[in-house]
Structure formats: structure tokens, C-alpha cells
Amino acid sequence: MVESIFYNQLISLAQNHCKSINRVEKDLGYPRNALHNYKKGGSIPSGIRLMELVNYFDVTPEFLIGKDSLLKKKQDLTSREIFDNMSLSQRHEIAELCQEWLLSLPYN
Numbered sequence: 001m002v003e004s005i006f007y008n009q010l011i012s013l014a015q016n017h018c019k020s021i022n023r024v025e026k027d028l029g030y031p032r033n034a035l036h037n038y039k040k041g042g043s044i045p046s047g048i049r050l051m052e053l054v055n056y057f058d059v060t061p062e063f064l065i066g067k068d069s070l071l072k073k074k075q076d077l078t079s080r081e082i083f084d085n086m087s088l089s090q091r092h093e094i095a096e097l098c099q100e101w102l103l104s105l106p107y108n
Contacts, residue, residue: 005066006045007038013057013064028052 014024021035030049037043045053054061083091 004038004040006064007035009064009066010035010038010053013059017057024053024056028056 010024011021014021019027022032024030025032025034038045050061050064054064057064083094
């Protein structure tokens with residue numbers, strides 16, 4: 001059976017962070033071999049587990065499940081991408097913060 005893309009991405013991320021899969025399991029409070037169970041692709045991670053791993057490695061869910069070939073970290077998003085993903089209330093809050101900041105600048 002072929003190893004799953006998810007497991008390969010997981011191994012790659014662990015290696016890039018100089019961690020073993022067992023260390024990742026310990027850090028996240030998972031039972032031993034919880035992540036090794038994904039090796040043969042027989043099961044898929046729950047949404048909660050996927051998001052825990054995404055946050056742990058600071059990558060996008062798309063990268064972890066193999067839908068994005070580039071390792072695009074969350075902090076690498078452009079301002080436009082961040083803004084486009086905000087709710088209307090968050091956009092209003094940003095507008096107010098920008099206005100406060102502009103008004104606080106010294107007048108030249």
C-alpha cells in the first residue's frame with residue numbers, strides 16, 4: 001500500500017522542525033503511534049487533529065493534505081489575502097484602527 005500524502009507531508013514537516021513523529025505526538029498530547037496510523041492511508045485525520053497539526057507546524061491545511069504544493073506559512077499571506085478573509089466587523093475594526101493611526105501622525 002502506498003503511503004498517504006498527508007503522512008508524507010507530516011514527516012517532511014517534522015524533519016524540517018528537527019522533531020520525530022513521536023516528539024510531535026508527545027507535544028500535542030496524542031497517544032503513541034497516533035500519527036503513524038496515517039502512514040498507509042487507511043484513515044484520515046479529524047478536522048480537529050488537522051487544525052492542531054496546522055497550528056503546530058504553522059502551515060495551511062491545504063499544504064498538510066497535499067492540495068498545495070508550496071509550503072505557504074500563514075504569516076506569508078499578503079495583506080490583501082488577510083483582508084479578503086476577514087469578516088465585515090473585522091474590516092470595520094481595521095478601518096477604525098487605520099483612521100486612528102493616520103490621525104495620530106504628526107502633520108508635516
